[in-house]
Amino acid sequence: METFFKYLNTFPMPLWLAMMFAPNHSLTERASRSSSVLGIAAAHYVLAIINAVRQDQSSGSEAKLDIMSLEGVRSGLSSPQGALAGWAHMLALDLFTGAWIFRQCHRFNAPTWVRIPALAFTLMTGPFGLMIFLLWYGRSFGEALPIDA
Template identity: 35%
Template sequence: MDWNTAFSLVNAAVLPGWALLVFLPKSKLTAAIVHSLLYPVLLGSVYAAGMIAAFAFGQSSGGVDFTSIEGVQAIFAHPNGVIIGWTHYLVFDLFVGAWIGRDAIREKLPHLAVAPCLIGAFMVGPLGLLAYILLRLMLRKKISLTE
């Protein structure tokens, strides 16, 4: 499989999860797929395979480290590093989206108001989460530093 195909498959893998969160937030299917460990395990396995390939089979650039901007840039100089990094973003953004979905249901927020926040979390991760927190504040729902 070439790198473009791998990248496309990882991208496509999260689309059903996001569609379920946006269009069927209270469905048993959404609970079974998005609010389970399915996505973290599936995408975590892709991430792990990429990391193993980087360290054991040399599918990475030289100079990789997490202590300098140059070292982090080196991670993304190899297609495998891009896929690893992108998978990292996708799994955590979906995890945050799933939390937004569960929290909105718990707080009985109107889904039409929450859906743009979910789309924001999908497209620009932290901004979608921030939008959701602001939505909760605007609707006079309490915000806590703990769940």
């Protein structure tokens, strides 16, 4: 499980680094739009959640998967398998969000001082990086980003 965790952390790093430091390279643009790259990140989560559910069932626990209560979520994430599934979930969605931010930065010619912090904070803290980009967009264009952008 530790090996899978290390792999999960390593897998998206080339794309993150490319989006931050090689934004004009054709491979960066293609990878940021790649359903394969983003799909693999999603598949990592699927594998991790299946493993967590299997482990929970094989442990003889009577507890049912409960995502509708704080205690249920805490309980689900308290095992190594549950924590790994939660981490894979965050990595996949942060990568998806980061790729979207990258493409929007290209689309709206966002300066480097916006793109790099927005991506770095998305990598490290998820929604905070998204907020940085959205605040820049709102201040620059005086409106909310259209949903279909």
